[in-house]
Amino acid sequence: QVQLVESGGGLVQPGGSLRLSCAASGSIFRLYAMGWYRQAPGKQREVVAVIGGGGSTNYADSVKGRFTISRDNAKNTVYLQMNSLKPEDTAVYYCNAAIGPRDYWGQGTQVTVSS
Secondary structure, eight states: OOOEEEEOOEEEOTTOOEEEEEEEOSSOGGGSEEEEEEEOTTSOOEEEEEEOTTOOEEEOTTTTTTEEEEEETTTTEEEEEEOSOOGGGOEEEEEEEEETTEEEEOOOEEEEEOO
16 A cells, blocks of 8 residues: 655746655555646546656656656655646646556645736
């Protein structure tokens, strides 16, 4: 069982930045593919960025060049640096850990981009 705890959400003006963190329990964190997903009101949950155990990354087209996912295996933590935020980035952001058939989710953290 893996527990994921997100932090770092909040209210930010358009063009601003936030860094989300996701702390994971467990001793095999380095083996998990980690991802950030988001869900806006009335919309389906969508992938934002993923990072493999070896550090390979993939991003949704809508965030490429603005968001950066990274991981610190020594701290069992994955990060999402979000720059040049737009109102359409407003959503609940969820952390995900996946290995084989196992899939775990955090409770989510709200990000609101508004002036």
